[in-house]
Amino acid sequence: MSRRSLARRLIEAHLVAGKPVVGDEVGIAVDQVLLTDTNGTQAWLQFEAMGFPRVVPDRVVTYIDHNVYQVDSRNSDDHRYLQTASRRYGAVFSKAGNGICHQVHVETFAIPGQTLLGTDSHTPLCGAAGMFAIGAGGLDVAVAMGGGPYFFTMPAVTRVWLTGALRPWVTAKDVILELLRRLGVRGGAGRIFEYAGPGVASLLLAQRMTIANMGAELTLTTSLFASDEVTRSYLTRLGRGDAWRPVGPDADADYDDHLELDLSAVGPLVALPGSPDRVVPVEEVAGTPVEQVMVGSCTNGSWHDMAAVSAVVRGRTVHPSVSFVLFPGSHRILETMAREGLLAEILATGATVSEPTCGSCAGIGHVPAAGTRSLRAFNRNFPGRSGVKDDEVYLCSSVVAAASALTGAITDPRTLGPEPPVALPARFAASTSGFVAPDGAGEVVRGPNIKPVPLAEPVAETLEADVLLALGDKVSTDDISPSGAAVLVFRSNVPAIAEHTFKYVDPEFVARAKAAGRGIVVAGEHYGQGSSREVAAIAPMFLGVRAVLAKSFARIHRANLINWGVVPLTFDDPAARELVGRDDRLRFEGFRAALAAGAPVTAVNVGTGARFTASCPLTPRERDILLAGGLLAHTREAA
Ligand code: MIC
């Protein structure tokens, strides 16, 4: 008798290639696709470059949500491209201000049991509603838009058994921060977390969304909750009760491993600046002055978050030295806040309510003043992400944020007395005016900021090149290609965005790479964690990086490197990392032949004479793509 986890059931129901054996490559059919105005712009350009006539999946949606605050017309030019391309090729277009892709998608399009592929690393949010939702790089998404499968390594499925119930002032954000505290940002690599147990029923859909969404920070492939009565009630409030269907694991399902979490043992937590896993109890940092407090992003932009904040701040005043900004996750939430009177209450406290966008989460707007601290109910605090070097961004729940906005210092909300109740509206506002349906007509308008998609070169027979950078562990894609308005504006313009590569890590990197012509980047564990941004592979490729040599790679970034013809090599002996420093010259004899044969490559440090081996385990599909010089070149070869 089969006893399959929900993850396995959904993968098997969509399987088009491979066998779902942990560690093997599988290909699944994609029912829905979401794209953003950052990574999604490249994905659309690549979709066009591959010559597809029309999108194939049932539902493709392009969201304008990241690049919404502008300094000039370049983002709007890209938005016009995205709108005209969506119209022409068959995608729904979600206008600027309609909300953050993940929140809007779960509200409007989520269907339990279906698959969703997104150009954004937080796409797993829809796993809260029983969708199999994964984030990927632009090229993989472009292929899926054209009707191709999505390929990934079959993850191990962990059952996360939740018991108990959250205590007052403790939130779903604290649950995921607790998991980050225990497991670290690499803790979920190669895994899916499937939440189950008696504690699950007490979690609202919005709370499940926070947990599924921020599984990205654990590097999970995705997270899943069964679709149950809570899911049905959420969809019904949205007027979409007919989209509901029960999905769940088989009875007594088998899992690859197990983890247990007692919800009633979790307390309010805060992540210290630098990484989402530097988690401590709020008591440890209580009293730390903060100049800026924010609530929103795709992790904490739900109605429930906004209502919880309003319940805390109602009738009080934001501290004079604090800038307190809320980013509701969607227009529908903002409209509901207005209808239910929350907006007036919040505004009366002196808080600012922004357009429903990613906003300062991606370093766009509300950049903290140099040397000040920012407390954010968001998901990421990688160095520099807020838009200023040496920033100090703390992460917390919306109620810790609200309490701290009142006092001007990080505050344990339990000191405020009993937690005020939060009610769900009987119905969310039903407006769909932020969407434009496609009609297959019109011309695609390409603005002046859009430059052609570059092509990588095939892997060389022998690689000899300088080490342009030698880095440590946990290099994030924010380190490689930073967030922030000045950089994100160039997501459709590779030559321009390449100029910002590694800008906070080493401002001389670009000049050195250009002078060298070709090069290698060396790093430690978990290279490329965080965002799915493909430009973190394209820009280094464009600057001549031909290989990255690391102790390990994050899943999406490794796939992006292969798709762009950059060889992701891992040290066979991690200690060999110490044999290589910046400006060393490395020589890989028989490079291409070794990759083609699946054999380790031997590297010689030309200056010191030191030798070591490195490997690049590839599936046959990945090998063909990499040797051809990336997926675009490979697709052309195949055509
Ligand atoms: C992020 O949170 O870092 C982003 C901006 O949403 C990215 C997407 C991008 O860089 O285009 C992500 O999470 O994938």
Ligand code: SF4
């Ligand atoms: Fe937007 Fe932030 Fe979510 Fe990324 S993490 S999609 S920038 S809200």
